[in-house]
Amino acid sequence: MTGKRLIVVEDEAPLRDLYARALEQAGYQVRTAGGALACRRLLREAPADCLLLDIGLPDLDGLSLAREFSDTPGLGLIIVSRRDAAEDRIAALELGCDDYITKPVHLGELCARVMAVLRRRSPRRRLALGPFRVDLEAHTVTADGVEAPLTRGEFAILALLIAAGGKVVAREALFERISRKPDEGDLRTVDILISRIRRKLAGAPGGDRLIVTAPGFGYRTGLEAVAC
Ligand code: CA
Numbered sequence: 001m002t003g004k005r006l007i008v009v010e011d012e013a014p015l016r017d018l019y020a021r022a023l024e025q026a027g028y029q030v031r032t033a034g035g036a037l038a039c040r041r042l043l044r045e046a047p048a049d050c051l052l053l054d055i056g057l058p059d060l061d062g063l064s065l066a067r068e069f070s071d072t073p074g075l076g077l078i079i080v081s082r083r084d085a086a087e088d089r090i091a092a093l094e095l096g097c098d099d100y101i102t103k104p105v106h107l108g109e110l111c112a113r114v115m116a117v118l119r120r121r122s123p124r125r126r127l128a129l130g131p132f133r134v135d136l137e138a139h140t141v142t143a144d145g146v147e148a149p150l151t152r153g154e155f156a157i158l159a160l161l162i163a164a165g166g167k168v169v170a171r172e173a174l175f176e177r178i179s180r181k182p183d184e185g186d187l188r189t190v191d192i193l194i195s196r197i198r199r200k201l202a203g204a205p206g207g208d209r210l211i212v213t214a215p216g217f218g219y220r221t222g223l224e225a226v227a228c
Pocket of ligand 1: 010011012054055056057
């Protein structure tokens with residue numbers, strides 16, 4: 001989750017700095033804006049993963065700004081406001097905001113809520129391929145609810161094949177992923193790992209289609225991955 005880009009929009013400089021410092025310490029890249037115009041400018045310069053919006057801003061209120069950006073793909077919206085009336089919360093949710101935090105803000109809670117919003121919005125974190133569920137963060141594969149004991153290398157290969165979205169991945173590329181020293185070793189290591197993955201997942205229906213061999217070239221997934 002680290003490295004995600006946030007913009008804190010808050011006209012009170014001490015609060016702005018306080019939030020920014022806490023979020024930076026939590027591993028986020030944080031830019032700050034004192035108002036709506038500055039926020040728009042920052043978004044034109046570079047995209048963000050989540051906006052933290054105060055409602056009471058000097059130039060345009062935070063809810064209007066949220067409305068403006070509610071259709072932006074991949075952009076999380078969190079209102080951080082002193083207002084705690086139900087109407088404001090409802091308005092924010094109806095606009096498509098992901099969360100509403102009331103001031104005074106507990107910094108630990110702020111970071112946790114940001115993380116939760118980003119996690120919910122994070123695309124393709126959990127995938128379904130036929131009977132398999134693949135969690136790309138937890139590095140687990142389950143077949144019909146039973147976790148397959150894949151090693152780190154086996155999972156890395158499977159994740160690379162899934163990321164290729166059904167396109168063939170060359171054995172060399174797979175080997176590079178698992179070997180710290182790509183010059184050393186043997187491409188057959190890849191074939192061995194693939195056969196181990198297949199063996200571990202063979203019991204599930206459709207297991208034989210999870211990894212398809214492209215003879216003389218590499219491998220691909222034969223099952224479509226959908227977010228779940
Ligand atoms: Ca304010």
